[in-house]
Amino acid sequence: GAGVSQSPSNKVTEKGKDVELRCDPISGHTALYWYRQSLGQGLEFLIYFQGNSAPDKSGLPSDRFSAERTGGSVSTLTIQRTQQEDSAVYLCASSLSFDEQFFGPGTRLTVL
C-alpha cells in the first residue's frame, strides 16, 4: 500500500517568508508525528497528533511553528517568518500502534 507522502520534496524560501509543509499519512493510521533533522541538532521531535486528542506540541522550538491535522488525516506544518536556522529536513511519520512509526521521505527546507 501507499506509504507516508510529503510535499514539497524541496522548498527554498527567503528569510522572513512563511512556508507550509504537507504530510499525507498512511490511511487508517491514527497517530501522526513531525520531526526535524538538521546538521547541528540531529533528529528532534516537533509535534504529535493522536486521534481527536489535543496535540503534544512540546517539541515546537518557537511560536513561529504551528501544525494542524484536518479530519484526522492530512497534516500541515507551518513556519512563519522563517529564519536561516529553520533550514533542515522536516520528516513526518504515522503509526497505527504506538511503537512502529513509518516515515515519509521528508521535505528539505532551505532558508536563504
Place this chain on the structure above:
Amino acid sequence: GDSVTQMEGPVTLSEEAFLTINCTYTATGYPSLFWYVQYPGEGLQLLLKATKADDKGSNKGFEATYRKETTSFHLEKGSVQVSDSAVYFCALESGRRALTFGSGTRLQVQP
C-alpha cells in the same frame, strides 16, 4: 529528560567485517528501544526493536539486545555488506509516544 547516545561515525569497514554500533540511553521507566536505518536517498525505516529487558531484536542479519543493567542497545552484525552502507539511528520511546533519537552513525562498507 530522555536521551540517547550513540557512537560517532563514520564507521568504515571492509565487506564481511563484524559491525558493532554502540548505543546507550537515559530514560524514565522502561522504554521501548529501536534501531532505524536511513539508506542513501531514502526515508527512515525501522530496522529492529525490543520492548523489554533482555529482549533481542533482529532483522536482516542485524541484532541488538536490550540491556537494562547497562542501559544499552548495541547494534551488531556478523558480516556486513556494501548494501548495508547507511546511517543508523538508535531511538527510544518511553510513554511519550514520540521517539527520542541518537545523533546517528554513518556506516560505510567498502568492497
